[in-house]
Amino acid sequence: MNHQxxxxxxxxxxxxxxLLFSPVVALVVEALAPSGELFDHLWNTVLPTYxxxxxxLILGVSILGAILAIPAAWVMANTNLPGKAQLQWLLILPLAxxxxxxxxxxxxxxxxxxxxxxxxxxxxxxxxAADYYFPEIRSLGGAxxxxxxxxxxxxxxxxxxxxxxxxxxxxxxxxxLGCSPLNSFFRVSLPMARPAxxxxxxxxxxxxxGDFATVSYFSVPTLTTAxxxxxxxxxxxxxxxKISAMMLLVVMLLISTExxxxxxxxxxxxxxxxxxxxxxxxxxxxxxxxxxxxxxxxILGFLLPSLILVNYLIRYFESSWNAELFQYGLNSLMxxxxxxxxxCFVALFLCIYQxxxxxxxAKIPGRLVSTGYAxxxxxxxxxxxxxxxxxxxxxxxxxxxxxxxxVGLIFSGSALTIIFAYVVRFxxxxxxxxxxxxxxVSPSLDMASRTLGCHPQGMVKRxxxxxxxxxxxxxxxxxxxxxxxxxPATLLLRPFNFETLATWVFQxxxxxxxxxxxxxxxxxxxxxxVPLIMLNRSLERQEQS
Amino acid sequence: MSLNxxxxxxxxxxxxxxxxxxxxxxxxxxxxxxxxxxxxxxxEIVCLLGRSGCGKxxxxxxxxxxxxxxxxxxxxxxxxxxxxxxVTPPEQRGIGMIFQDYALFPHLTVxxxxxxxxxxxxxxxxxxxxxxxxxxxxxxxxxxxxxxxxSGGQQQRVAIARALANKxxxxxxxxxxxxxxxxxxxxxxxxxxxxxxxQKVAGLFVTxxxxxxxxxxxxxxxxxQGRIMQYGTASDVYHHPDNRFIADFxxxxxxxxxxxxxxxxxxxxxxxxxxxxxxxxxxxxSLELFVRPQMVEIKPVHNTDKSYPQATVSxxxxxxxxxxxEIQLDCCQGKYQLVAEHSSLGAEGxxxxxxxxxxxxxxxxxxxxxxxxDGQALTITTPATPDGLQSNDACAHLPVVExxx
Numbered sequence: 001m002n003h004q005x006x007x008x009x010x011x012x013x014x015x016x017x018x019l020l021f022s023p024v025v026a027l028v029v030e031a032l033a034p035s036g037e038l039f040d041h042l043w044n045t046v047l048p049t050y051x052x053x054x055x056x057l058i059l060g061v062s063i064l065g066a067i068l069a070i071p072a073a074w075v076m077a078n079t080n081l082p083g084k085a086q087l088q089w090l091l092i093l094p095l096a097x098x099x100x101x102x103x104x105x106x107x108x109x110x111x112x113x114x115x116x117x118x119x120x121x122x123x124x125x126x127x128x129a130a131d132y133y134f135p136e137i138r139s140l141g142g143a144x145x146x147x148x149x150x151x152x153x154x155x156x157x158x159x160x161x162x163x164x165x166x167x168x169x170x171x172x173x174x175x176x177l178g179c180s181p182l183n184s185f186f187r188v189s190l191p192m193a194r195p196a197x198x199x200x201x202x203x204x205x206x207x208x209x210g211d212f213a214t215v216s217y218f219s220v221p222t223l224t225t226a227x228x229x230x231x232x233x234x235x236x237x238x239x240x241x242k243i244s245a246m247m248l249l250v251v252m253l254l255i256s257t258e259x260x261x262x263x264x265x266x267x268x269x270x271x272x273x274x275x276x277x278x279x280x281x282x283x284x285x286x287x288x289x290x291x292x293x294x295x296x297x298x299i300l301g302f303l304l305p306s307l308i309l310v311n312y313l314i315r316y317f318e319s320s321w322n323a324e325l326f327q328y329g330l331n332s333l334m335x336x337x338x339x340x341x342x343x344c345f346v347a348l349f350l351c352i353y354q355x356x357x358x359x360x361x362a363k364i365p366g367r368l369v370s371t372g373y374a375x376x377x378x379x380x381x382x383x384x385x386x387x388x389x390x391x392x393x394x395x396x397x398x399x400x401x402x403x404x405x406x407v408g409l410i411f412s413g414s415a416l417t418i419i420f421a422y423v424v425r426f427x428x429x430x431x432x433x434x435x436x437x438x439x440x441v442s443p444s445l446d447m448a449s450r451t452l453g454c455h456p457q458g459m460v461k462r463x464x465x466x467x468x469x470x471x472x473x474x475x476x477x478x479x480x481x482x483x484x485x486x487x488p489a490t491l492l493l494r495p496f497n498f499e500t501l502a503t504w505v506f507q508x509x510x511x512x513x514x515x516x517x518x519x520x521x522x523x524x525x526x527x528x529x530v531p532l533i534m535l536n537r538s539l540e541r542q543e544q545s
Numbered sequence: 546m547s548l549n550x551x552x553x554x555x556x557x558x559x560x561x562x563x564x565x566x567x568x569x570x571x572x573x574x575x576x577x578x579x580x581x582x583x584x585x586x587x588x589e590i591v592c593l594l595g596r597s598g599c600g601k602x603x604x605x606x607x608x609x610x611x612x613x614x615x616x617x618x619x620x621x622x623x624x625x626x627x628x629x630x631x632v633t634p635p636e637q638r639g640i641g642m643i644f645q646d647y648a649l650f651p652h653l654t655v656x657x658x659x660x661x662x663x664x665x666x667x668x669x670x671x672x673x674x675x676x677x678x679x680x681x682x683x684x685x686x687x688x689x690x691x692x693x694x695x696s697g698g699q700q701q702r703v704a705i706a707r708a709l710a711n712k713x714x715x716x717x718x719x720x721x722x723x724x725x726x727x728x729x730x731x732x733x734x735x736x737x738x739x740x741x742x743x744q745k746v747a748g749l750f751v752t753x754x755x756x757x758x759x760x761x762x763x764x765x766x767x768x769x770q771g772r773i774m775q776y777g778t779a780s781d782v783y784h785h786p787d788n789r790f791i792a793d794f795x796x797x798x799x800x801x802x803x804x805x806x807x808x809x810x811x812x813x814x815x816x817x818x819x820x821x822x823x824x825x826x827x828x829x830x831s832l833e834l835f836v837r838p839q840m841v842e843i844k845p846v847h848n849t850d851k852s853y854p855q856a857t858v859s860x861x862x863x864x865x866x867x868x869x870x871e872i873q874l875d876c877c878q879g880k881y882q883l884v885a886e887h888s889s890l891g892a893e894g895x896x897x898x899x900x901x902x903x904x905x906x907x908x909x910x911x912x913x914x915x916x917x918x919d920g921q922a923l924t925i926t927t928p929a930t931p932d933g934l935q936s937n938d939a940c941a942h943l944p945v946v947e948x949x950x
Contacts, residue, residue, distance in 0.1 A: 167646055167648060169644040169645075169646055169648035169719075170648045170649075170650060172609060172611060172635065172642065172644075172648070173642060173644065173648040173650075173707075174650070174661065175609075175610075175611075175634070175635035175636050176609060176635050176636065176638070176640050176641065176642050176662075176708075176713075177636075177661050177662030177707070177708075177711060178636045178662045178711065179636055180634070180636055181634075187661075188650055191650075191652040191653075192650070192651060192652055194652065278606065278611050278612060
């Protein structure tokens with residue numbers, strides 16, 4: 001059904017989309033410029049290793065994340081494990097852990113001088129590193145484990161919802177047709193959850209590709225660190241843009257695979273709503289295995305690092321509890337909150353346009369905005385700097401022409417830059433969330449409301465927005481968390497002397513002194529927790545109704 | 546005696562069966578099913594008819610093996626599959642099931658859906674069997690389609706083919722026609738019934754719609770309050786309901802207060818009425834007569850035949866096949882209303898009454914259905930003088946009423 005939208009809505013959608021897409025355009029234009037000496041040199045020396053490292057990181061995090069998340073998601077959706085009510089939200093918590101904090105903590109625990117190896121030496125009598133093998137945490141493998149531990153909740157959340165939405169009759173049908181429970185999982189439940197799982201994997205893969213802090217801390221050279229070094233080290237915008245364009249190609253390949261598989265599976269779950277799900281009763285060994293698996297994720301991904309942070313906080317309280325903490329906390333809240341609000345507004349605006357216009361052309365703004373998510377943070381920072389710097393220059397030139405005094409760098413030198421960068425980067429999360437919940441609103445509701453006398457805006461206000469409130473809320477919270485934890489773009493874009501909690505904590509991590517930033521790290525974790533708990537509450541309510 | 550495809554004995558199920566010990570569950574008040582008995586012969590189709598919430602779906606879940614009974618047993622072909630001690634998993638029961646939402650696998654094609662349960666056999670056998678099934682349900686060109694590309698009726702046929710491909714001992718059908726267009730529903734019911742009969746598969750069909758039940762099944766089991774209230778052929782349950790609840794559930798009827806005059810007659814507000822089967826003479830004085838609308842005749846007042854009571858037609862509706870008339874009896878201060886329904890053919894002019902027109906009312910003599918004050922059907926005691934009555938066929942169909950619990 002095609003609804004007539006006011007002009008400002010249509011024009012606004014395209015303007016917003018183009019504005020948020022401009023960093024990508026700037027990057028591509030820059031990347032297409034003739035290559036300089038530096039890029040050729042990198043290409044002939046270290047770049048191939050960096051590419052391989054990046055690809056291994058993505059694959060490793062995806063595979064390990066799937067192994068961690070899918071069994072947990074299935075168990076939470078289909079069984080009556082003891083403590084399930086608590087476990088199902090505890091499992092989301094690692095999402096609140098900044099990867100570099102966890103990386104620091106596990107390095108501290110597992111390095112040669114750390115307590116684990118010390119204990120090992122005390123027990124066995126080994127004296128030096130030559131006496132035994134212990135995996136090196138500051139490695140590509142270590143980075144994979146750390147990233148999978150904090151990123152798996154993306155996949156867990158999506159897969160659990162998919163498993164919950166599956167109609168029980170389909171599983172029962174497969175059982176009656178001769179499948180054992182395990183068989184039924186692999187032949188029916190898992191393939192039916194495939195679109196959700198691929199989406200989750202794509203999210204994790206893009207996060208892994210864009211990770212800067214962990215690989216930088218572990219000294220694993222990847223494409224991300226290469227972009228950072230070429231810009232900050234060599235000052236070559238051209239080489240940085242070229243490397244990031246390569247990363248973009250990989251990401252586009254990933255996304256189109258996902259879209260293709262999803263198109264074939266345009267399915268509508270026909271949950272009759274009346275059926276009562278019979279939960280599988282786990283007993284004996286399987287029960288303990290499932291419990292052990294889920295608690296392992298919660299302990300390693302959240303509880304243990306949090307306890308260590310609390311321990312730091314108590315031991316170093318006096319030197320670390322200070323005014324800086326509050327100033328930087330306020331900065332973080334301000335930029336992340338604004339970014340989340342703006343991103344959700346953008347998502348709502350574009351998704352409604354897309355639904356009401358209902359043609360291929362109208363889908364373009366949403367897609368354009370979503371590309372920002374594929375950009376790794378520091379790549380995006382460079383992309384953002386180009387158009388903003390141009391605007392600033394243009395304004396100042398204009399003022400001088402009019403005989404006024406120039407105002408300096410309005411955009412590129414202020415916190416607005418950071419907010420803009422967050423919106424460019426994280427609108428995709430909000431768009432995805434709003435788009436999927438709008439997709440669940442039956443098209444006949446549009447027709448019903450229009451025939452009952454609603455004009456298009458009235459229909460949006462009275463039908464769509466109330467029905468997608470949960471999706472919108474989920475989008476808001478996810479953008480907020482992401483922005484709070486965002487580091488690489490903030491590192492590059494922040495105005496002089498402007499710190500967020502994330503940049504501050506990372507500074508201390510790099511200096512091997514996280515103990516002194518423990519309150520900030522904990523605040524970062526706690527702030528990330530609040531929206532997660534709220535998200536979980538709203539999901540639970542959704543399941544009950 | 547032929548083997549029973551399904552035999553359910555004294556079955557009791559509870560919602561919390563998995564948490565409680567069987568003994569506690571039996572004592573608790575949250576029993577969904579209790580003392581339930583059904584037997585289905587090979588090739589027989591039985592309909593479980595009941596309102597929503599009467600325990601139909603719980604019974605299906607128990608038969609499919611996803612919930613454990615707290616008492617009683619379920620046997621499939623004389624093989625015990627469920628009891629309070631042991632439950633055979635669904636995949637080892639040889640049951641086919643058709644769901645209200647069809648439950649087709651959305652990620653598989655029609656062919657793959659039908660072949661789903663055949664995976665252990667080799668590929669040529671599978672192909673052959675799937676083709677056979679497609680032919681059976683008339684879907685030959687659609688094997689490469691995905692479920693969402695099919696209409697509701699087509700999806701239902703795929704579901705039937707998938708369930709029958711495995712040659713199950715019994716097919717469970719859970720409200721299979723409720724999502725089907727009413728125009729094709731009756732046709733699909735006949736078609737699927739023919740398929741089951743042709744394949745000689747026993748069927749247990751669950752519905753809340755008596756029309757579907759009558760059309761699809763050989764026998765009808767009326768369910769209420771977690772137990773089977775009456776079990777018999779559709780016509781038996783319709784004409785000889787065991788209690789008021791069943792009588793109303795089977796279709797609308799008129800109720801008049803009566804008293805028994807003799808073995809073959811009752812006294813009604815509209816005069817003496819003849820029963821074509823003998824009545825018990827030592828029954829309570831005041832009874833209720835339950836009369837289906839098609840047994841009530843009305844005639845225009847032309848001649849002044851005093852034996853017919855006077856009445857007023859308060860409303861008439863043309864229903865197509867029939868004409869439905871609401872009649873107000875003139876006697877007893879206008880306390881009683883009757884509904885009459887008769888064929889719209891053959892009596893065109895004479896059957897049309899204007900609102901408020903006077904009419905004669907007559908109830909056609911038939912095997913009368915009488916209820917006592919508790920709504921239980923009248924127990925017929927064996928008459929003292931057997932000769933003459935034993936020859937009456939109606940005796941063979943007399944319902945046996947269990948004492949109220």
